[in-house]
């Protein structure tokens with residue numbers, strides 16, 4: 001009887017422990033998604049500018065710079081040690097940097113920059129998302 005009780009107690013403790021560990025794992029690291037959502041917010045703002053046509057240089061530059069600085073958080077927060085992943089993150093940084101070398105000042109230039117930067121998002125998503 002005593003042994004059976006101890007086994008039952010062990011099971012209950014085990015189940016509670018497992019549930020705790022699982023919820024801790026789920027809440028583990030909000031950063032990868034936060035980084036992606038932040039970049040998405042700025043890319044959305046740029047798409048919106050393209051649609052409604054006030055492609056003003058200062059706004060474009062601001063959003064591109066925010067994507068640029070946020071992109072530097074991809075590798076450290078995702079912790080995916082694959083070389084192709086790191087390369088994909090660097091490709092994004094390179095594309096944003098190219099776009100910022102002469103920041104788009106009108107809609108056609110913005111459309112071109114969006115295509116280049118968006119392509120870098122997509123090439124990583126195709127493989128890793």
Ligand code: HEC
Pocket residue numbers: 032033034036037039040043067074085086088089092117118120121122124125128129
């Ligand atoms: C180096 C790889 C890589 C690059 C570059 C990249 N992403 Fe992602 N992205 C991912 C991965 C991996 C996920 C899935 C993350 C997850 O589900 O935990 C993801 C998920 C997302 C999500 C969904 C987030 C969520 O809350 O589920 C959005 C939105 C997103 N990315 C936007 C972007 C945008 C915009 C860019 C370009 C400016 C970009 N990503 C560039 C790898 C990348």
